[in-house]
Amino acid sequence: MKFAILAPGGIAHSMAKAVSQIDKIERYAVASRDLKRAEKFAQQWGFEKAYGSYEEMVQDPQVEFVYVASPHSHHYEHAKLCLEHDKHVLVEKAFTVNARQARELIQLSEEKGLLLAEAIWTRYMPSRRMIDDILACKAIGNVTSLTANLGYILPHVERMQNPELAGGALLDLGVYPINFALMAFHGEIKDVHATAIMSPKGIDWVNSITLTFEEERMAVLHSDMLTQTDRQGVISGDQGYLEVQNINNCEEIRVFGLDRKMTARYQVPEQINGYEYEVLSCIRAIEAGKTECEEMPHSEILRVMELLDRIRGQWDMVYPCE
Numbered sequence: 001m002k003f004a005i006l007a008p009g010g011i012a013h014s015m016a017k018a019v020s021q022i023d024k025i026e027r028y029a030v031a032s033r034d035l036k037r038a039e040k041f042a043q044q045w046g047f048e049k050a051y052g053s054y055e056e057m058v059q060d061p062q063v064e065f066v067y068v069a070s071p072h073s074h075h076y077e078h079a080k081l082c083l084e085h086d087k088h089v090l091v092e093k094a095f096t097v098n099a100r101q102a103r104e105l106i107q108l109s110e111e112k113g114l115l116l117a118e119a120i121w122t123r124y125m126p127s128r129r130m131i132d133d134i135l136a137c138k139a140i141g142n143v144t145s146l147t148a149n150l151g152y153i154l155p156h157v158e159r160m161q162n163p164e165l166a167g168g169a170l171l172d173l174g175v176y177p178i179n180f181a182l183m184a185f186h187g188e189i190k191d192v193h194a195t196a197i198m199s200p201k202g203i204d205w206v207n208s209i210t211l212t213f214e215e216e217r218m219a220v221l222h223s224d225m226l227t228q229t230d231r232q233g234v235i236s237g238d239q240g241y242l243e244v245q246n247i248n249n250c251e252e253i254r255v256f257g258l259d260r261k262m263t264a265r266y267q268v269p270e271q272i273n274g275y276e277y278e279v280l281s282c283i284r285a286i287e288a289g290k291t292e293c294e295e296m297p298h299s300e301i302l303r304v305m306e307l308l309d310r311i312r313g314q315w316d317m318v319y320p321c322e
Contacts, residue, residue: 002065004087026048029062065087066082066089076096099306115290131183149230150174151223151229154172154226163201164321170317178307190213191211192212194314206222281295
């Protein structure tokens with residue numbers, strides 16, 4: 001399958017590393033608004049062609065599958081461009097800046113019969129199924145609550161500070177605790193309480209989110225772009241609790257009983273860098289003629305985006321691109 005990358009920024013290098021070791025992927029094209037940048041990336045990672053505009057790349061009939069790695073603010077525009085030129089698309093998280101944009105893209109992909117997926121890698125990793133299996137066998141009893149956090153020191157990253165690029169902690173970091181909670185608790189959310197420390201430019205630096213679900217379950221979530229956190233997720237039940245070391249890329253799963261003594265410990269499989277799982281899922285879906293991935297279907301993409309809109313509404317945080 002001829003694979004292309006739109007916008008060869010930092011995260012695109014991680015994707016290129018993963019696809020370089022996937023047999024079914026042919027590293028075909030990369031596009032940047034700066035041709036020299038595209039050429040440098042193509043040479044580094046063994047892509048056949050380099051383009052100095054996104055429009056030129058999507059007009060290439062050989063391109064089959066595009067990974068969109070531009071800033072959040074441009075995901076809608078660039079994913080739509082690819083779909084309109086009959087390309088399957090994998091969009092980096094957060095999928096779009098709001099649910100309205102997500103609905104439009106999903107409708108277009110389904111009308112055209114093209115795959116449209118979100119590259120929220122934690123949804124596709126083997127560790128996710130491991131966690132689900134542990135919960136399903138009642139190793140910690142009936143689950144009632146969870147906590148999750150993710151924080152990195154990122155004030156130096158211009159994209160994160162820029163409202164024009166839909167910066168802030170929520171879309172870049174907060175999506176991980178949120179997805180962690182939604183993967184564990186599948187019911188409807190009946191209440192949301194969210195607070196944030198805002199930057200002078202009007203984007204969230206630090207946030208705290210409490211979700212109450214209909215099954216009397218609660219998730220307390222935190223993301224932070226000013227400090228480093230332990231990145232831990234804890235799911236608690238009436239017979240013990242489960243710890244996930246690093247919710248951003250699970251390193252180990254530990255299960256504890258009511259005496260707080262460890263009863264089980266699970267190592268995750270070795271990986272290239274974790275990005276391979278979402279690509280392999282996309283390939284399976286495309287080969288099966290599907291427009292969505294099983295691990296992150298369109299309904300879940302919308303569930304997350306609608307929740308992000310609801311949270312931002314409590315902060316009166318609107319991006320200029322909306």
